[in-house]
Amino acid sequence: MKRNPVTAQQVADRAGVSLTTVSFVMNNKEGTNISEATRQKVMEAAEELGYFPHIGARSLARGKSQNIGLLLYRPHHRVFVDPFMPNIISGFSEIANMEGYRLLVHFIYDSDFITPVKAMLRGGEVAGLVVAGFDVESGDVLLQLIRDGYPVVPIDPMSNPAISYVSIDHSAGVKDVIHHLIRLQHTRIGCITFGPMDRVKQRLQAYQQALESAGIPYDEGLIRVGEYDPETGYAAALSLLRERPDVTAIFGMNDMMALGTMSAIHESGLRIPQDIALVGYDDMRFSAYLYPRLTTVRAPEVELGRQAAMMILDQIHGKLIVPKYVSLKSELIIRDTCGAV
Amino acid sequence: MKRNPVTAQQVADRAGVSLTTVSFVMNNKEGTNISEATRQKVMEAAEELGYFPHIGARSLARGKSQNIGLLLYRPHHRVFVDPFMPNIISGFSEIANMEGYRLLVHFIYDSDFITPVKAMLRGGEVAGLVVAGFDVESGDVLLQLIRDGYPVVPIDPMSNPAISYVSIDHSAGVKDVIHHLIRLQHTRIGCITFGPMDRVKQRLQAYQQALESAGIPYDEGLIRVGEYDPETGYAAALSLLRERPDVTAIFGMNDMMALGTMSAIHESGLRIPQDIALVGYDDMRFSAYLYPRLTTVRAPEVELGRQAAMMILDQIHGKLIVPKYVSLKSELIIRDTCGAV
DNA sequence: GAAATTAACTAAAGCGCTTTACTAAATCGC
DNA sequence: GCGATTTAGTAAAGCGCTTTAGTTAATTTC
Numbered sequence: 001m002k003r004n005p006v007t008a009q010q011v012a013d014r015a016g017v018s019l020t021t022v023s024f025v026m027n028n029k030e031g032t033n034i035s036e037a038t039r040q041k042v043m044e045a046a047e048e049l050g051y052f053p054h055i056g057a058r059s060l061a062r063g064k065s066q067n068i069g070l071l072l073y074r075p076h077h078r079v080f081v082d083p084f085m086p087n088i089i090s091g092f093s094e095i096a097n098m099e100g101y102r103l104l105v106h107f108i109y110d111s112d113f114i115t116p117v118k119a120m121l122r123g124g125e126v127a128g129l130v131v132a133g134f135d136v137e138s139g140d141v142l143l144q145l146i147r148d149g150y151p152v153v154p155i156d157p158m159s160n161p162a163i164s165y166v167s168i169d170h171s172a173g174v175k176d177v178i179h180h181l182i183r184l185q186h187t188r189i190g191c192i193t194f195g196p197m198d199r200v201k202q203r204l205q206a207y208q209q210a211l212e213s214a215g216i217p218y219d220e221g222l223i224r225v226g227e228y229d230p231e232t233g234y235a236a237a238l239s240l241l242r243e244r245p246d247v248t249a250i251f252g253m254n255d256m257m258a259l260g261t262m263s264a265i266h267e268s269g270l271r272i273p274q275d276i277a278l279v280g281y282d283d284m285r286f287s288a289y290l291y292p293r294l295t296t297v298r299a300p301e302v303e304l305g306r307q308a309a310m311m312i313l314d315q316i317h318g319k320l321i322v323p324k325y326v327s328l329k330s331e332l333i334i335r336d337t338c339g340a341v
Numbered sequence: 342m343k344r345n346p347v348t349a350q351q352v353a354d355r356a357g358v359s360l361t362t363v364s365f366v367m368n369n370k371e372g373t374n375i376s377e378a379t380r381q382k383v384m385e386a387a388e389e390l391g392y393f394p395h396i397g398a399r400s401l402a403r404g405k406s407q408n409i410g411l412l413l414y415r416p417h418h419r420v421f422v423d424p425f426m427p428n429i430i431s432g433f434s435e436i437a438n439m440e441g442y443r444l445l446v447h448f449i450y451d452s453d454f455i456t457p458v459k460a461m462l463r464g465g466e467v468a469g470l471v472v473a474g475f476d477v478e479s480g481d482v483l484l485q486l487i488r489d490g491y492p493v494v495p496i497d498p499m500s501n502p503a504i505s506y507v508s509i510d511h512s513a514g515v516k517d518v519i520h521h522l523i524r525l526q527h528t529r530i531g532c533i534t535f536g537p538m539d540r541v542k543q544r545l546q547a548y549q550q551a552l553e554s555a556g557i558p559y560d561e562g563l564i565r566v567g568e569y570d571p572e573t574g575y576a577a578a579l580s581l582l583r584e585r586p587d588v589t590a591i592f593g594m595n596d597m598m599a600l601g602t603m604s605a606i607h608e609s610g611l612r613i614p615q616d617i618a619l620v621g622y623d624d625m626r627f628s629a630y631l632y633p634r635l636t637t638v639r640a641p642e643v644e645l646g647r648q649a650a651m652m653i654l655d656q657i658h659g660k661l662i663v664p665k666y667v668s669l670k671s672e673l674i675i676r677d678t679c680g681a682v
Numbered sequence: 683g684a685a686a687t688t689a690a691c692t693a694a695a696g697c698g699c700t701t702t703a704c705t706a707a708a709t710c711g712c
Numbered sequence: 713g714c715g716a717t718t719t720a721g722t723a724a725a726g727c728g729c730t731t732t733a734g735t736t737a738a739t740t741t742c
Binding site: 348350367394399401 | 697698699700701
């Protein structure tokens with residue numbers, strides 16, 4: 001990048017006004033009295049010279065950046081295995097851009113996530129930060145920043161009630177699945193889960209609670225752990241089917257693993273849904289087109305991104321005083337793999 | 342965002358050195374003589390105060406931003422239908438971050454894409470810009486910026502040879518598919534394509550050329566147009582199968598539409614690959630787990646993102662004088678839907 | 683018609699950093 | 713042992729913008 005070729009001073013000179021006036025016009029600043037004629041002159045001069053204000057100078061003078069950051073704490077290669085991130089970015093940038101903010105996306109994949117967070121916020125790189133993929137425990141550091149007056153919004157519930165957040169209620173989503181399967185007379189419901197993170201623990205808990213609230217004891221032998229992708233879902237399902245031939249339904253905690261599970265079921269010579277019911281989670285684009293069509297849960301991820309953007313903007317503009325918790329509901333999409341009518 | 346609470350001056354005061362020294366130490370500036378003792382003092386003071394340099398001030402003083410922009414010209418809701426963008430972002434940010442740059446992602450979905458481009462570059466918001474989804478015609482404006490010395494790298498070939506670019510050679514990918522099908526004795530190969538954009542025209546041309554080079558005349562009646570997604574792929578395939586029962590193979594220009602095509606074939610009572618062969622394009626995660634497993638083409642998108650980042654960095658650092666064209670090869674992944682052994 | 687108000691505009695002081703030109707002390711060469 | 717060089721550091725001038733506190737001329741008030 002080269003130095004800004006056209007400065008506000010040059011615009012001022014050409015328009016025959018002061019630098020101050022140019023600034024007032026460019027920012028449409030209210031409370032100032034600029035005649036229509038002058039405004040026109042300035043606009044024209046700016047147009048003719050191809051003037052664009054220098055963002056760094058502006059953020060320095062204003063003490064405010066026009067960027068908002070999206071910080072994703074997860075390895076690069078994992079970020080886009082699930083549809084989560086793209087959708088959030090999409091909804092997020094939609095709102096952010098409308099309000100004149102730019103989106104800074106940053107991935108963190110080592111343990112030191114807090115230095116970048118501080119650097120971005122305190123270095124004035126961003127006006128606020130939406131963070132995703134952080135564990136509940138990181139609440140302390142976030143809280144400190146929030147106390148210092150920096151806008152920070154986690155995507156995912158935080159244990160500390162002083163922290164606002166936006167999230168999707170996956171517990172409810174999981175319970176919907178299990179209740180649905182129970183309603184269809186299933187009692188031995190296998191579960192292919194993934195990773196050891198907090199988020200997943202919650203879902204597993206929801207699975208357990210849903211069963212127990214229906215009087216079905218939790219059976220650890222029905223749980224298998226995969227790693228997001230079809231490959232591991234396939235392996236996990238194969239292991240489950242071999243060791244527990246009594247399962248009548250399998251719940252894959254994402255559609256990718258459910259897809260792998262589907263292969264495993266096929267390969268075991270079983271039919272879906274006649275011999276075994278299958279439910280996924282995520283409602284990925286392909287899920288409606290599998291054969292048979294996959295019953296799954298759709299989470300409002302784009303909307304989550306929008307909500308995150310709105311909340312961070314409210315914080316930036318000082319409109320959010322009391323902590324606010326946004327929890328969006330997901331939706332059970334009943335198709336053919338669960339054998340419902 | 343609040344004003345930077347800790348300034349370099351405060352660090353200087355605490356360390357008992359000058360502001361200049363702090364700057365030298367923080368930037369590890371070479372050619373300066375700072376004793377190890379002083380360097381330590383400064384580092385400690387910075388650490389104790391929790392100092393982070395103000396990015397806006399830095400970019401103003403240096404006349405250089407540490408951001409690189411990724412500009413995506415397509416509607417929000419379309420951005421993530423294909424796996425293209427997430428993968429590119431992933432590879433891109435990997436390299437950018439390594440070199441100490443931040444990633445500014447911006448979506449453009451209306452016709453005025455050039456104002457944001459100029460604003461970002463000339464306003465010093467980014468040190469360079471990678472643009473994707475632009476038509477070949479936009480070359481003029483880009484060229485002007487490049488002539489002015491701004492680093493700009495399009496993802497997709499440009500018709501103007503003065504413009505460097507990175508791209509994936511989809512023509513070759515398409516030809517691989519067709520040649521493969523021809524080798525399997527197919528001569529009436531349907532094609533489900535999408536959109537009217539340049540990129541797709543090229544692919545369609547490749548389809549035509551591949552056929553003709555094998556002595557098979559191009560038959561427009563075998564072409565159907567969908568819109569990326571399974572729904573439209575399904576509809577397009579249904580229409581094709583109804584009106585042209587003589588097709589023996591279908592090439593879906595992305596896996597999503599191939600997926601829809603698969604449903605359409607199923608529904609028509611035909612078997613894959615016995616009655617009809619099917620090939621997709623993209624090698625999405627699910628494609629290996631469809632039943633039957635989808636033959637498709639894998640494009641090195643993450644690598645494309647990396648290459649784009651490298652090229653823009655080279656331009657930023659003044660290392661790229663002569664135009665450079667990077668064209669990455671994609672790979673035909675032969676699975677079960679085309680009936681090859 | 684003089685004082686008060688308003689409209690239209692500007693001078694100048696920062697914002698927090700980098701960088702160039704400079705100084706003072708220490709070290710070197712012979 | 714004395715000028716030349718090197719080492720270690722600093723003062724001060726910007727970078728391009730915003731914003732506060734004015735200034736001047738025109739308009740209003742009664």
